[in-house]
Amino acid sequence: MIEARGLTKTYGAKTAVYNLSFTVQPGLITGFVGPNGAGKSTTMRMILGLDEPSSGTVTVGGHPYRKLPNAPRQVGALLDAKAVHGGRSARNHLRCVAQLSGIPQRRVDEVLDVVGLREVAGRRSKGFSLGMGQRLGIAGALLGDPQILLFDEPVNGLDPEGILWIRNLMKKLASEGRTIFVSSHLMSEMALTADHLVVIGRGQLMADMSVRDFINTHSASFARVRVPDGEQGQRAKLTAALTEHGGQVQPEDDGALRVAGLPLPRISDLAHDAGVRLWELSPHEASLEEAYMRMTQGAVDFRSTVDQRSGLQQPAGPVPPQGYAAPAPGYAPPAAAPGAPPVQPGYAPAAPQGYAPPPPAPPHAPAGAAAPAPREGEAPR
């Protein structure tokens, strides 16, 4: 069991983790999720006594980590891969870690077998791939047969087989009644692995609940509605009618409408009353990934912008008049995408010819505009 109470860590003026409280229960896999830079690794380091919290406390099995008499026998940790001296062989690395906590040599070979590194145990870990490095780190975590395990981004660099292996390993460890705390920025991975979720963004707790509750609370359903192509009037009319009756309507890239807040039959009725024909009316439910994206949208530290490529242009010369709008064929200027739907009626998303940069606003704006926090508050009522 891991208990954090009011955990806060500041580095100078930057607050990496703020007032974080959560409990990690035994017998479950608890996923620790958040965007890059959200404070996951900082929290992990504080749990392991590597970083001292600025305020607040965190205990493992009831004790602060640095007070544990034989830490590796109670807590195993996979830190970011390659917290390893590359000049040492895998076996010697594990041996020196094992000796620190009085673990016999036999155990080293045992865990080498468990992670499948027996054959390369004599090789210097400098030459290991990322996946092999992860396996070595996992071997180190398992050395002490601990009741609490922390994995920081364990699937990084693993191949699909390796990912399946670590997933099953964690499930097995949890089923033995151990406490498993695993951080990841991949919500899709957590959906398959975790029983419980602790979500943080910008160092603050955003959710602490079971995976099922998380989906129920944070995924929003909506309907996709499509009017016949080329009939802009119909589209506007339907939008007006739906909005009037309390629906939230947002245009999608391909000309369809995304309608939230109205049940499907009601949308159909309203369309009928407005005299609008429908080519599509389909239900959608956001996945865990989407729910997570919606939730953490405001908490992403590193956001990318569309590559303008203006830095590459010659500052002066005869070319500028036409500017950048008409380069090689096969390049579709951004403006073309959202407006007129292309010729194919059924399905026509972004890339009709070659390469089209994604239009900047639409995909993010809808969900972002409706701030996630107030909606959360509304949900239980």
Place this chain on the structure above:
Amino acid sequence: MSYPPQPSAPAPGAPPVPGAAPGAAPPVPPPPGGGYSSPIPIVRTHLGHAFASEWTKIRSVRSTMWTLGIMLVLVVGVGFLIALAMATDDWVGAPLLSGGLFGLMLGQICIVTLGVLVITSEYGTGMIRTTLTASPQRWRVLAAKAVVFFVLAFVLTTVACAITAVIHSSVLSGQTVPEYEYDDPMFKDSISDSGELVATGGQWFDATVGAALYVSLLGLLALAVGAILRHSAGAITTMVGFILLPLIIALFMQAESLKEVQRKLIEYSPLSGLASLFGIPFFEDGAVGGWGLLSLLAAVTGGMLLLAFALLSKRDV
């Protein structure tokens, strides 16, 4: 994005909440009683475990083999060449074992480098996080590192100095000390009854154990500096500066008003202590001898180690 086959279920009533009633959802499944406990008994760890671990660590990296190997080659090899060079003259004008100094002056750089690397390589590679996770009693790790390194450096440097001393003794003994040298304090007690140059027991001890202790202390100081700076290049540069700069600065202090400062810089420079232990002090009338300077170095090293311990337990890793 998925297309669930059941069209009726998720009809969006209230915006964010789909069919399942969220209030009724059960909380976390109850933890299956008590959690896991390992069948293997847990031992209480102590400093001995850290010694074993650090011994494995220092043995299993190439930098140890390289630095110590080069140290041995330099001390013995340069010592041998100097002995050959001195053997051509009838009278060399220096104590019998003093030629070992020059090889050791080079060899000490290897010991200093290893001392730094023992700790900074862990910071450089991230290994320190693994180490301190495995042993949250941080002082134990640094203490074990210091002891294991010091003992290893001391034993090997003593061996290197002893081999060199034996070479010098066998190649250069049998010289007749000229009459005019009899009053020189440098040769006090080291002239046999028949007028030949010999080395006293004290000189043997100083040129082997004393010199090795001195160099190992320098290495330990380097380890402390490495633990404080946590950066290989920075710590090695600092240590080389500490060893050489006093002499280099003194070289340019020729002004009369600076004579006293210049003298102090030379007398208390790290190399001065080593030279004194080999019987060729920089100043015949120095206030402190080789062992005095060695004690001074030990005090400085102790102070820096204390600082290193304090910082290690306080700092984030």
